[in-house]
Amino acid sequence: MNSREQALDNALIESIVTQTVDELAPRGLFNFNAPRQTLMGEGAILKIGDKLRQLGASQVLVIADRVVHEQGLMRSMERSLERAGIKFTIYPCITREPDETLVASATELLARNQADFVLGFGGGSALDAAKAIALAGTSQSSLQQLAEPGFAGRRVIGLGAVPTTAGTGSEVTDISVIMCADRWHKFVIKHVDLMPDLAIVDPGLMLDLPPLVTAATGIDALTHAIEAYGARSSHPLAKALAICAVQSIAEALPIVVGNGGDIAARLTMATAAYKAGLAFSNSGLGLVHAISHQIGARYRLAHGIANGILLPYVMRFNALVCQREYAAIAHMLGVTRTGMTEREQCMASIDAVRQLLADLGLPGNLAGTNIHRDDFAAIATDALADVCIRDNPRNVTEADIVTLLEEACGNKNNL
Ligand SMILES: NC(=O)c1ccc[n+]([C@@H]2O[C@H](COP(=O)([O-])OP(=O)(O)OC[C@H]3O[C@@H](n4cnc5c(N)ncnc54)[C@H](O)[C@@H]3O)[C@@H](O)[C@H]2O)c1
Ligand SMILES: [Fe+2]
Structure with missing residues (x-):
């Protein structure tokens, strides 16, 4: 085989390999998405300031369950944030499963506050609200847009979750469930950016759950x-x-x-x-x-x-x-x-x-x-x-x- 024939042969082999690779389809793959960081165990909440500092948070908007706030369950978090020098605003707005109207008003608060981190503190209702607020607020989108398949907006601030119930698992899911304004239907929104960056799971916050x-x-x-x-x-x-x-x-x-x-x-x-x-x-x-x-x-x-x-x-x-x-x-x-x-x-x-x-x-x-x-x-x-x-x-x-x-x-x- 002369050098010209050899070159043609190589080109043919290369084109067959390329075509074969292009036609290969992966099978049985699965993605696994989880929070970047988790701290779990009795007293985990005492470390939240350190964790948020590591994640670069400086101004935190906390979306909280009102009962949990009134019971004083957020004091350890407040002290830990103060000691870490992190500014925060607590918005204890969750009194029932969150709806579109609540998300819209908290989204305005997020913009006014110039927060760089949203933290949900409470049951699944508070965590889902925080997740939707962070994504809707920073992608400047409505819940209808978030719920559309293929929604391409991104969350550009940090997101954390402190569950006070042991049920929804919202602290580790890429899902947020929000009632429509009619409180008759629910948006079930799935988006990679609804996965919190940080989950703090402290059973000490659950002791008085009825x-x-x-x-x-x-x-x-x-x-x-x-x-x-x-x-x-x-x-x-x-x-x-x-x-x-x-x-x-x-x-x-x-x-x-x-x-x-x-x-x-x-x-x-x-x-x-x-x-x-x-x-x-x-x-x-x-x-x-x-x-x-x-x-x-x-x-x-x-x-x-x-x-x-x-x-x-x-x-x-x-x-x-x-x-x-x-x-x-x-x-x-x-x-x-x-x-x-x-x-x-x-x-x-x-x-x-x-x-x-x-x-x-x-x-x-x-x-x-x-x-x-x-x-x-x-x-x-x-x-x-x-x-x-x-x-x-x-x-x-x-x-x-x-x-x-x-x-x-x-x-x-x-x-
Ligand atoms: N994002 C997800 O992946 C996901 C999964 C399942 C369910 N959900 C949604 O989560 C919501 C339900 O969340 P939930 O079941 O955690 O209930 P919840 O957050 O509505 O809380 C239930 C009640 O418990 C109270 N409470 C919470 N923590 C307490 C504590 N430590 N001590 C005393 N009282 C406390 C609250 O004030 C409230 O009255 C629903 O909207 C549901 O659709 C979301
Ligand atoms: Fe559920």
């Missing part, structure tokens, strides 16, 4: 873990976090409801909510959340209560395609015996969830709510449009949701 809120928020965390474990987009890392969270919740949730002052059990629950949050933020949820976003807004049902009611009904529906997953969950809930078939284990997991709800004093059906049969079709339509539906492991139709709602209404006779 038993009913402790139970409802804990069941929210359990729902995250179970939905993330079975989600279509789940993957080994999310599954490992989710299954581990189920085990911790089974162990610690009854204890924190019965004895809220048990700091070790509170830490176990806070860690479980964190793990479940990371799991679902990186894998997806399912039908429980798709429906609960609708009925929570319409009938003023606390998020965890709505999830708890729906969870066993949705598990029964999904069991057709999730037998193996639910059998593993039964194992973590401690309700398997030798000799049980996988199907028996799967059904045992559903019974165990029902029993846990009863033990915690949470409602097991929708009978005590204002839900009405006339609304079922609209709820089903909206649930099918919810971002959470796409990760439900079983295909769902409007008729399936209506049937499920009828089942979940139990013996309600005023439908």
Whole structure:
């Protein structure tokens, strides 16, 4: 082969290699998004000033739950920020689940304050509000724009989260749930910049959480873990976090409801909510959340209560395609015996969830709510449009949701 033929040969090989690489499609990839920094454990809040200084914060806007503020739970944070020389403004505006109007007014405050860091302090309501304010405020966008698929705006200031409930996992998710101005629908916004830069998780802030809120928020965390474990987009890392969270919740949730002052059990629950949050933020949820976003807004049902009611009904529906997953969950809930078939284990997991709800004093059906049969079709339509539906492991139709709602209404006779 002469040198000209050799050059042609090389060019041909090069073009075949280029074409082959261009046609390669990666398979089975998954992203894993988490806060840059986490500080977790009893007394973690005392270190918040140091952490914020490391992150370069100098002027912090704190979006806080009003009850938490009035209870004096923010004093340690205030002292730590003072000692670190960080200026801050506390806006204790969260008195219920946040809505569009609240986000708009706090966004104006953010601009006036010239804050370079937003910190959410409270339950999921305060954290979700802080996250939406930071992204909407600095990208100068409305919530409608944030909720549009492919929204390209960016958050250009810091974001931190201090949870005072162990449930939503919002401190480690790239999600914010905000009520529309009509307080009838919810925006479920997912964006990479909604992931906080810093999570400070201190079980000492959760000791006075009332038993009913402790139970409802804990069941929210359990729902995250179970939905993330079975989600279509789940993957080994999310599954490992989710299954581990189920085990911790089974162990610690009854204890924190019965004895809220048990700091070790509170830490176990806070860690479980964190793990479940990371799991679902990186894998997806399912039908429980798709429906609960609708009925929570319409009938003023606390998020965890709505999830708890729906969870066993949705598990029964999904069991057709999730037998193996639910059998593993039964194992973590401690309700398997030798000799049980996988199907028996799967059904045992559903019974165990029902029993846990009863033990915690949470409602097991929708009978005590204002839900009405006339609304079922609209709820089903909206649930099918919810971002959470796409990760439900079983295909769902409007008729399936209506049937499920009828089942979940139990013996309600005023439908
Ligand atoms: N971003 C996410 O990934 C995500 C996930 C699930 C749910 N959510 C959203 O989170 C919100 C619910 O959050 P939540 O369940 O944490 O409830 P919440 O923040 O609404 O708080 C519930 C109640 O507990 C009180 N409270 C909070 N901490 C307390 C404490 N330490 N001591 C005493 N009282 C305390 C609050 O004042 C409030 O009355 C809903 O809007 C839901 O849609 C978000
Ligand atoms: Fe949730």
